[in-house]
């Protein structure tokens with residue numbers, strides 16, 4: 582036992598020694614997240630995500646505004662298995678191909694400035710279902726969680742923005758595979774991916790599908806009407822504490838088959854051939870961070 586622990590410590594120290602200044606390409610796994618702070622000190626810092634959230638201080642009427650490119654009906658979805666998640670980049674049709682697809686802006690609360698959507702990606706559990714979300718809302722984890730990653734429009738891209746305080750804004754939507762959609766739930770749109778995830782089995786594989794993006798725009802519009810906002814971090818290394826989090830209070834219902842497909846089709850980065858599942862970071866201590874609920878009725 583003692584030998585084993587010494588070995589762990591030595592292995593961890595060797596890892597630190599091997600980590601140079603350029604750590605963005607350093608491999609990591611969810612199974613070893615207790616080691617993240619050794620290589621990426623911010624992962625052990627005070628402003629980390631995800632965290633437990635419950636309804637807090639209420640602010641009525643202030644919420645971010647969303648704007649969308651016009652040709653969303655002729656959109657495309659570029660999907661990638663990054664080895665840690667399924668990442669989607671969206672593209673509007675026709676001449677608007679290079680215009681910002683979704684823009685989020687607000688003045689003062691719950692964030693300040695204009696942000697552009699860069700990508701969205703997912704965190705999920707395993708084929709036995711349950712507990713795949715990162716944030717815990719009202720005392721429970723959801724089946725999965727979607728993160729819409731926006732970067733401050735004054736930056737060239739997401740990586741440049743991730744070096745600045747509040748450079749990123751992430752809208753999180755919790756996903757539930759159980760139950761029927763009620764008046765308060767959102768409905769996750771198909772996006773042309775269901776039944777096709779086997780094409781993304783290998784790490785680094787890509788798939789482009791044509792999809793009508795208007796249902797996704799409708800979901801985003803409803804999601805931002807009621808959010809819990811707090812200051813946190815990336816939930817993957819290097820855990821940069823630069824994210825304004827907006828967690829939608831309404832979950833979205835997804836088909837159970839899509840969740841099953843997600844947790845059994847993709848393989849993960851790392852040694853051996855491991856399924857990509859349970860790709861969620863553990864809950865982090867909230868400390869004294871304020872969580873504000875923003876609600877609007879328009």
Ligand SMILES: *[C@@H]1O[C@H](CO)[C@@H](O)[C@H](O)[C@H]1NC(C)=O
Nearest residue numbers: 706707708709710711712859
């Ligand atoms: C699924 O994940 C849960 C929670 O992490 C774990 O307890 C369970 O053993 C896993 N099941 C399978 C089949 O991997």
Ligand SMILES: *[C@@H]1O[C@H](CO)[C@@H](O)[C@H](O)[C@H]1NC(C)=O
Nearest residue numbers: 736737738739740741742743
């Ligand atoms: C992001 O922008 C920075 C600064 O302009 C640039 O150096 C870098 O290459 C860009 N990265 C990507 C992935 O485009």
